[in-house]
Amino acid sequence: MSAGAVVAGWHRWSDVRAERTAAEQASRREWEGQGVRNPHRAAHYGLYVFRPIEPMALLEPGLDMYTGQALWIEAHYQNPFGLRPSEDNVSSSSGAEWTPVWMALVFLPLLTIVSGFRSIAGEKESGTLMLARSTGLRAWQLLAGKALALATILAVAAVLPISAALISILSIAPSGDNIIRLGATALALVLYTTVWILLTLAASSWLQSRAALTALLGFWLATTLVAPRIFTEAAARTSPEPQPDEFWAAVKKDGADGHASFESVYERMKTQMLAKFAVSDVKDLPFNLNAMVLQESEELTNAVFDRHYGRLWRTYEQQEAMHRLGSWMSPAQAARFIAMSAAGTDLHAWRRFSREAEQYRRKLVKALNDDMTVHSKSGDFTYARDTDFWRETERFEPTQSSAVDAVTYPLHAWMVLCFWAAGAAAIAAIAARRMYA
C-alpha cells in the first residue's frame, strides 16, 4: 500500500505540475497578448501566478491540498489564494490521505505494535523467558535483539516504498538538495519508528500481552488521531480566523476599496503638485497626475492590506504555535511537520510564496502606474501600451528555501522526536532492568 501511495503520489505530482505549468504559461500568454491597452486597465486585468510544486511533495503534499494553487495579481487588491485542490474532491473527511508519509505515520506504529506486543510478554506467559535468562542472556541484550528483529521486519516492509520514493524523486530531480530533503524525512520516520519499537517492547516487558496490546493501541490512537485534532480545535478557538465577509468589511472600512480613495487623494495631490510646479491646470503638469494618484492610492491600500493580512498571518502563527505545542503529545505530528517542511508544503513555504507574490504584485502595479505617470498627461485616458511593453514586464519567479533551511526550520519537531526517542529509550531501559524481576 505504501509503495502504491508513492506511485499514486508520483502521478498526482506529475498532473499537478503539468497543470500548473500550463496555467502559468497560459496566464503569461494572456498577459502578453492582451493587446493595446491602458496600463492601469492592464493592472485591473491582472494575471495569475501559481505556486510551484517541489518533487518532495509527491511524498507529502501537506498543505498543498488546502492552500490553493493560484493567486490573482491585480491592482488595488491583495487577494487570498484560490483554486484549492481539496475543492475538486468529494473527500468528506480530512485527516486521512493516501500519501506515503501519512501511511508511514499511521501504519508503521500499528505494524510495530502487532508484531511486537507479544514479543516479551508472550515469552513470559509461555515461560520461555526464564529459559533465556538461564542461558546467561542479559535483559538489555534480549531487548536489543527483539528491537533489532522488529526493526528488520519494518525495514523489510519499507524496502519497496523507500525504493519507489527514491526512484521517483531522483528521476524527477536528481539533486543534492532533494537528497537532503529525502534524508531528513527518512530520518524523522526512523526516529518515529524507533520510538514505537522501544515503547512496544517496554509495554510488552511490563504488561501481559493483552494489556500491552490495549495500552499500545490506546496510546497510538491518542497520539496519532486524537491529540492533533484536539489541538486543531484549541487553535481554532483561541485564535479564530476571520470569516471572509468580516475580513473584507474591515478592509473596506479602512479605505482599501478599489478606487474609493481616489477622489480625496486626488484633491490633496492636485493642490500640492499645482503649487510645486507653479501651474494652474493639471494638464500643464509634466506628468499624469491621475496615474500618480492611482499609485498613491495603491500605497495607501497596501498599508491597509499589510495591517489586515499581517493580523491574519499572526492568527495563523498563533494557531501553528498551538499545533507545535500539540506535537509534544504527538510524535506523528512532529514527524509530519518535518516531512512537510522538507517537501516545501508547510505553512512556512506557503507564507514565503504569498509574500513574494505580493511583492511582485506591488512592483508590477507600480511599474504600470509609473509608466503612465511619466509617459502621459493628466486626463489622458487614451494612453495605451502594446504587446512589446507587456513582454518586458517582469516575470514572477518564486524562490524556494534551501534544503538546509527546510530541514532545520522545524527545529521544535526535531526536538520533540528526540525527546520522544530519549523518553522511549529510558522507559525501555527501565523495563529491561525489571524484565527478570
Add this chain to the structure above:
Amino acid sequence: MSGRLLQLIRLELRLLQRDPGAVLALFILAMAVTYGAANGTSSTEQWSASAGRIVSTERQERVQRIESVRQSTKQGPVLASEAYTDATSPLGAAAKGAAAVLHPTGMSALAVGRTDVRPHAIQISIWRSSTELNKGDFRNPLNMLIGRFDPAFVVVYLLPLFVISVSYGIIADDRERGIWSLIAATGTSTSTTLMLRAGLRFVVTVLVVFLPLIIVLPVGSDMAGFLSAAALTCAYTAFWFACMSLAGVIARSASSVALAGLGCWLAFVLVVPTLLRAVVGASYPPPSRTEELAAARDTSFDWVREGKVMLTRWYDEHPETRPIQSDPVYDRFCAVLMSEIHREPGIVRAQRRRIEALNAQNTLYESLSWLSPATIVQSGMAEAAGTSDRRFLQLQQQSMQFRKTWQERFTTAILQRVRLTASEVESLPQFEFVEDRAGALRAHLWVPAGLLGCIAALLFWLAARTARVIV
C-alpha cells in the same frame, strides 16, 4: 423465562459495572462526544453568525437604497458619473449584487463536513470580478489538513474502537478461563448469552453517545435530522457489535478477537475510505481549472471594441431600449457589460462541467460507500448536519441560476439608462436556497441505516448460530 432473563440482565450489568476498563472506555467516549458536540456547536455558531451578517447587511443596504430612491428627485437618463454612486442607477444596484447564502441546519454541529472547504456564501453581481466574497476564504490550511474533532469524527473513527474495547472479551474471556462450557450448562443457551451481552453493551454505548448529544445540541430545532443521524449511528454501532460478536465466537483468545476487530477498523475506517476517495477522484477528475480561468479571461476577445459592436447590434435589434441621449463614458460601461454577457456562457459551461464531475464523483462515492460502513456514516452524518458536499454543490448550482436571473433583470435597464423606482428595488430578486431535506435524509440516512441494520442483524444471526456450537 422473563424473570430469568431479567436476572441475567442484572448479572451482566453488574459484570459490566465491575469491569474498570469498560467503564473507563465508556466514560472517555461520553467525554469525547460532549467535546465533539461543543466543537461542532462553536463552528456552527461562526457559520450562522457569518450568514446572518451577510443577510442583514444586504437587507440594510436594500432598505437604504429604497429610501434613497424614494427621496431622489433625479430625472432623465442615468449619467456616467453617477452610474455606480446614485441609488437610482441600475448599474450600481446590479454591481452591488446580492448574496446567495447557505444557512446551517439545526444539526450542523454534528459534522463540520465540507464547511471548511466550500463557501457558504456566494456574492452575485453583474461583474464577476467585483465580488470579494468569492475570492477565497481565510481558513488555516493546517487545521484543514489535520481535521476537526466533531461528533462525526467521534462516531465514525472512535466509536468502533470503543465498541471493540468493551466487547472483545464478551466470549473470549470466558473461553480463556474455561467457563464458557459451564455457562452453556446452566440452561441458558450460549447464543442467548452472546446476544444479551452484546445487546446490553449496545444499549449502554448508544446511551453514552446520545445523552451528551441531546444535552449539548439543539435537538428540538431539527428533530428529523437528529433522529435520522441517531438511526444511522445505532445501525453503525450495531454493525460493530455484530462484527465483534462474530469475531468473538470464531477467534479463541481475547487478543485475537481484539486484533480481528482492529483489522476490521483499519480496513473499514481508514484504508477503504482513503482508497475510495483516491479511486473516485481518479475516475471523474474535474476539468482543469485553467480552462475555467481561460473562459473567464478570453483574451481573444477585445472587451471594449467587440463590446461596442455588440452594443450597437443590441440597440439595432432593440431600438426601444436605445437611450435618448448618448454618453460615451456610459456607453463604455455598456460595452464592457455586453462583453461580460458574451463571455458568460463559456464560464457557465466550464463551471457546469466542474460541478457535473463533482456530482459524478459523489454518485460513484455513494455507490461504492457500501464497501465501508464508515463511509456511509461519514456521508450520512454530513447530510444530517447539512454540511454535505451535495448541499454545497446545490448552492453553487442555484447561485449560477440566480446570477442569470440577476443579469437578465438588469441588462435592459442598464442599457436603457432608466432609473430604478422604489418599487422596482423592493421587488429585486432575492436568493432563496431550495432543498429537499426530507428526501435527502431519507436517501442518505434512513435507507442506509435500514440496510446497515440488516447487515448487522445478519452478522448477529451468524454469530448466534456459531455460538451454539463452540465450547
